[in-house]
Amino acid sequence: TQSTRPQRLLSAVQKNATRGDPCSVVKAIDQFCRSKEWAMNVGDEKGCILDSVVSEVNPTTVLELGTYCGYSTVRIANLLPPHAKLITLEFNPDFAAIARQVIAWSGLEEKVQLVEGASGDLIPKMKEDFGVKTFDLVFLDHWKDRYLPDTKLMEACGLLRKGSILLADNVICPGTPDYLEYVRSSPRYESQYFKSHLEYTKVEDGLEKSVFLG
Numbered sequence: 207t208q209s210t211r212p213q214r215l216l217s218a219v220q221k222n223a224t225r226g227d228p229c230s231v232v233k234a235i236d237q238f239c240r241s242k243e244w245a246m247n248v249g250d251e252k253g254c255i256l257d258s259v260v261s262e263v264n265p266t267t268v269l270e271l272g273t274y275c276g277y278s279t280v281r282i283a284n285l286l287p288p289h290a291k292l293i294t295l296e297f298n299p300d301f302a303a304i305a306r307q308v309i310a311w312s313g314l315e316e317k318v319q320l321v322e323g324a325s326g327d328l329i330p331k332m333k334e335d336f337g338v339k340t341f342d343l344v345f346l347d348h349w350k351d352r353y354l355p356d357t358k359l360m361e362a363c364g365l366l367r368k369g370s371i372l373l374a375d376n377v378i379c380p381g382t383p384d385y386l387e388y389v390r391s392s393p394r395y396e397s398q399y400f401k402s403h404l405e406y407t408k409v410e411d412g413l414e415k416s417v418f419l420g
């Protein structure tokens with residue numbers, strides 16, 4: 207039977223990265239996506255911006271929407287202080303299965319809780335089922351038309367506190383126009399655009415960082 211792209215990406219990690227070395231896992235995926243097959247990871251260029259925001263926030267509780275193969279999960283978890291937790295939500299069970307193995311190969315499974323399901327169903331369960339009070343950082347990288355409804359849902363569920371940071375991928379390509387309009391015009395957010403490129407290409411894309419003002 208034919209292998210899938212995520213399966214080929216995992217094989218590249220198991221072949222080229224060192225178990226327990228998150229940086230080698232990140233490098234192996236970037237090398238695979240540049241030299242073999244494009245894949246929708248946040249990538250190395252936007253990944254550096256992600257790293258700088260994570261380091262600046264130094265979060266204790268992080269929510270990632272859209273795990274895919276776990277590339278950004280590994281980048282974020284690698285920068286978390288001890289006892290910090292990253293909850294990552296993935297809708298597609300095949301992607302989730304690959305991501306679990308990529309995260310395990312990096313040796314960061316202690317810091318990561320991967321939950322399978324749709325963000326719209328899981329966000330309302332964060333407090334009760336996952337013991338979350340509020341998130342210090344949310345990385346949005348799932349369906350682009352879910353960014354805005356899920357942000358409103360997190361507000362309604364009391365999952366954001368004064369100073370919580372939302373970092374959104376793909377605000378230009380594929381684009382999230384309704385989300386951008388909302389966080390840039392709402393008095394409850396202070397937003398900043400980090401211009402970059404769509405992963406592994408020269409196409410413009412960027413990350414939008416928005417601070418929730420309470």
Ligand SMILES: Nc1ncnc2c1ncn2CCOCCNC(=O)c1cc(-c2ccc(F)cc2)cc(O)c1O
Nearest residue numbers: 246272273295296297323324325347348349376379380
């Ligand atoms: N827990 C959940 N709840 C709801 N939905 C969920 C979920 N978990 C996953 N999903 C759904 C889908 O997740 C993947 C979303 N990501 C992208 O679609 C994406 C696409 C491109 C891209 C593709 C083609 C081009 F030509 C140009 C750009 C680039 C990117 O960087 C992307 O991130």
Ligand SMILES: [Mg+2]
Nearest residue numbers: 248347375376
């Ligand atoms: Mg993305």
